[in-house]
Amino acid sequence: MARYVVKLVDRTSFSPADEHAIQVATQKRFDEAFKDTADSADVSWGSGTPNDNLVVHFVPDREHSYIKQKWPDANIILEAGGHTYTGARPMSASEVYRKRDGGDFHFGSYAATVFHEAMHNLYPFQNADFVHKKDGTGLAAPIYSRHTQMTDHNKELIRQGFAVKNPQYL
Numbered sequence: 001m002a003r004y005v006v007k008l009v010d011r012t013s014f015s016p017a018d019e020h021a022i023q024v025a026t027q028k029r030f031d032e033a034f035k036d037t038a039d040s041a042d043v044s045w046g047s048g049t050p051n052d053n054l055v056v057h058f059v060p061d062r063e064h065s066y067i068k069q070k071w072p073d074a075n076i077i078l079e080a081g082g083h084t085y086t087g088a089r090p091m092s093a094s095e096v097y098r099k100r101d102g103g104d105f106h107f108g109s110y111a112a113t114v115f116h117e118a119m120h121n122l123y124p125f126q127n128a129d130f131v132h133k134k135d136g137t138g139l140a141a142p143i144y145s146r147h148t149q150m151t152d153h154n155k156e157l158i159r160q161g162f163a164v165k166n167p168q169y170l
């Protein structure tokens, strides 16, 4: 029975109420992925530590990328809700943007983005298509939005991904 640690790092000063809502929405996604197994992934806010299985940095927007401070060559697409950098593999670095085009997102959208970035993060030796072209069904497969249903394959990927710990960019 494993309890994996998912750490959300607030680098954009959300209110405590916002943080709570995002934590609850994100926990829901991981609970669904681990449903009917002996394992779980526990989501909390705080500072990243070497013991964490997944660390996701929330930053104000793409222009304030935490990843780019360290790896200026990171290629973050314009419409991205988040990004994961694996150029320093096996270490992974994940971030989520609070705003895109000036507006905040629904809490469920942040949760979906964390889950999506987790699939990239936990497989640092795969390329982006490993997640994006999974199941060959475009938008449905990789959890892009809060309306996307989780497939059994998504759950499998997340469970297997957590089973092998890779270092996280703190």
Ligand SMILES: [Zn+2]
Residues within 6 Å of the ligand: 116, 120, 128, 131, 132
């Ligand atoms: Zn992606």
